[in-house]
Amino acid sequence: MAGNCPVPFSSFSKLSLLVFINLILYPFTEGQTSGFSTHLIHRDSPKSPLYNPSESNFERLHEAFHRSFARAQYFNKRISHSRSKLLSHFSSDSIQSNITSVNGEYLIKVSIGTPAIDVLAIADTGSDLTWTQCRPCIRCFKQDAPLFDPSKSTTYKQVLSCRAPLCRLDPGITVCYPGNICGYGVAYGDNSFSDGDLATDTFTFESSSGGNISIANVAFGCGHENGGIFGVTSSGIVGLSRGALSIVRQLNASIAGKFSYCLTPRNSYISSKIHFGTNAVVSGPGVVSNTLFKKAGDKFYYLDLIGFSVGNITIRNQGFTKLDNSSPNDGGNVVLDSGATLTYVPRQMYQNFESGVIDLTTGTRVPDPGTGANFRVCYNKYNNLQFPEIVAVFSDADLIIPPNNIFVEVSKGVVCSTIVPTDGTPILGNLLQINFLIGYDLVNGTVSFLPTDCTKND
Numbered sequence: 001m002a003g004n005c006p007v008p009f010s011s012f013s014k015l016s017l018l019v020f021i022n023l024i025l026y027p028f029t030e031g032q033t034s035g036f037s038t039h040l041i042h043r044d045s046p047k048s049p050l051y052n053p054s055e056s057n058f059e060r061l062h063e064a065f066h067r068s069f070a071r072a073q074y075f076n077k078r079i080s081h082s083r084s085k086l087l088s089h090f091s092s093d094s095i096q097s098n099i100t101s102v103n104g105e106y107l108i109k110v111s112i113g114t115p116a117i118d119v120l121a122i123a124d125t126g127s128d129l130t131w132t133q134c135r136p137c138i139r140c141f142k143q144d145a146p147l148f149d150p151s152k153s154t155t156y157k158q159v160l161s162c163r164a165p166l167c168r169l170d171p172g173i174t175v176c177y178p179g180n181i182c183g184y185g186v187a188y189g190d191n192s193f194s195d196g197d198l199a200t201d202t203f204t205f206e207s208s209s210g211g212n213i214s215i216a217n218v219a220f221g222c223g224h225e226n227g228g229i230f231g232v233t234s235s236g237i238v239g240l241s242r243g244a245l246s247i248v249r250q251l252n253a254s255i256a257g258k259f260s261y262c263l264t265p266r267n268s269y270i271s272s273k274i275h276f277g278t279n280a281v282v283s284g285p286g287v288v289s290n291t292l293f294k295k296a297g298d299k300f301y302y303l304d305l306i307g308f309s310v311g312n313i314t315i316r317n318q319g320f321t322k323l324d325n326s327s328p329n330d331g332g333n334v335v336l337d338s339g340a341t342l343t344y345v346p347r348q349m350y351q352n353f354e355s356g357v358i359d360l361t362t363g364t365r366v367p368d369p370g371t372g373a374n375f376r377v378c379y380n381k382y383n384n385l386q387f388p389e390i391v392a393v394f395s396d397a398d399l400i401i402p403p404n405n406i407f408v409e410v411s412k413g414v415v416c417s418t419i420v421p422t423d424g425t426p427i428l429g430n431l432l433q434i435n436f437l438i439g440y441d442l443v444n445g446t447v448s449f450l451p452t453d454c455t456k457n458d
């Protein structure tokens with residue numbers, strides 16, 4: 001497999017003293033950075049280490065749909081709790097899917113420790129804690145890259161007291177082990193979980209002004225007991241939510257609440273970048289910005305979606321869920337999520353979208369070809385198929401959605417709408433976000449979308 005992997009994902013563990021020297025040459029100084037970046041790639045990209053060449057594109061897509069529904073369950077159950085709660089959860093909930101990990105679809109490269117070790121993990125806007133499998137391993141899932149070995153990092157520090165501020169940052173995640181040792185436990189809604197020590201170490205990123213930037217004392221989980229199917233070359237999770245322990249919040253002083261990403265098409269051969277700090281500002285002609293909402297009691301990113309306008313039909317002022325008194329601190333109705341593949345909207349909103357699509361699309365409707373997702377609106381790709389313009393209408397500004405972000409060929413010759421109805425938490429999934437540069441600004445409270453060819457954003 002290694003032979004197939006290109007830069008940057010081929011060079012795990014080839015790190016040496018060179019990295020250590022770089023850290024000395026480019027020490028991180030708070031406030032002086034112009035931003036930093038790292039790589040992002042879809043797990044089903046032929047260049048991803050998770051790529052399974054024995055499967056067809058359609059099989060991979062169907063598995064992504066399956067993962068997407070598990071992901072949607074994660075939001076509904078709001079699972080983020082300690083191991084003991086996790087165990088009781090699983091014994092009371094017998095329907096667990098075998099093959100899915102609900103954590104996300106895009107992989108991110110981070111470098112941890114001194115000397116720095118590259119870790120390829122799942123980028124998750126719905127998770128707060130970053131964790132990686134660690135030595136010694138009591139229980140680990142199979143991973144191709146070497147496990148992170150805290151004893152080999154000169155900058156690794158375990159959070160030694162349960163009274164330490166870091167240990168109290170997120171009581172839903174941290175646990176106190178006997179001996180006053182601070183640990184953590186996270187579970188993700190299927191049978192995946194990680195438990196271990198809460199620790200800090202130096203994280204290294206590529207600086208936008210050249211060289212590397214290393215940031216000391218970033219808290220993460222050193223996982224000694226890990227389970228679930230994360231895939232052999234992902235070693236954990238990088239948490240990008242707005243939760244207290246996420247790297248977005250921990251790095252706030254240097255990134256001023258800003259990060260941006262550009263999601264490449266699923267099967268793209270090319271990785272894109274996730275930016276932090278000043279180079280994560282998304283602006284200029286064509287940018288569509290909306291208020292970024294948060295909700296008390298959770299860590300997700302919300303937008304206020306009024307509905308989808310189909311063709312020339314305007315949906316403003318048609319009785320949709322404009323939240324009259326929504327404040328940025330408790331508003332929004334849809335989670336902007338990197339992990340879910342599909343887009344889930346409330347039934348009433350969906351009905352209007354669906355009837356608009358059916359009315360205004362030319363082509364021949366066919367049933368769902370057995371994707372497992374039970375898509376309601378599918379067409380024969382070859383029979384004069386033409387979709388109307390679709391616009392996502394948010395409370396502040398409208399976003400034109402390219403048809404390819406919604407209507408996806410799910411099996412040979414059949415194209416289905418990947419916007420689906422839900423009675424649970426509405427989610428804007430990653431198919432909808434492809435080929436937009438998306439900038440989150442937690443300080444200004446905005447999310448900005450700029451149509452971009454993400455394969456050229458590296």
Ligand SMILES: *[C@@H]1O[C@H](CO)[C@@H](O)[C@H](O)[C@H]1NC(C)=O
Pocket residue numbers: 095096097098099
């Ligand atoms: C899980 O896998 C087992 C065997 O590997 C199978 O018998 C069972 O039906 C699967 N369960 C689900 C929910 O897919």
Ligand SMILES: *[C@@H]1O[C@H](CO)[C@@H](O)[C@H](O)[C@H]1NC(C)=O
Pocket residue numbers: 015019022111116118204206210211212
């Ligand atoms: C930055 O660090 C990476 C390892 O994380 C290393 O491979 C690369 O050579 C470094 N680049 C520079 C310009 O120092």
Ligand SMILES: *[C@@H]1O[C@H](CO)[C@@H](O)[C@H](O)[C@H]1NC(C)=O
Pocket residue numbers: 252253255256257443
């Ligand atoms: C993040 O940083 C910005 C400016 O750098 C500051 O205004 C804001 O209060 C910080 N937010 C948090 C949660 O620390």
Ligand SMILES: *[C@@H]1O[C@H](CO)[C@@H](O)[C@H](O)[C@H]1NC(C)=O
Pocket residue numbers: 311312360
């Ligand atoms: C939409 O509006 C344009 C001009 O604004 C018009 O040319 C087109 O026929 C309209 N389409 C439909 C489906 O009404």
Ligand SMILES: *[C@@H]1O[C@H](CO)[C@@H](O)[C@H](O)[C@H]1NC(C)=O
Pocket residue numbers: 289441444445446
């Ligand atoms: C901050 O948000 C406002 C709207 O709330 C927007 O007009 C402005 O451009 C944003 N500023 C930056 C620097 O993104």
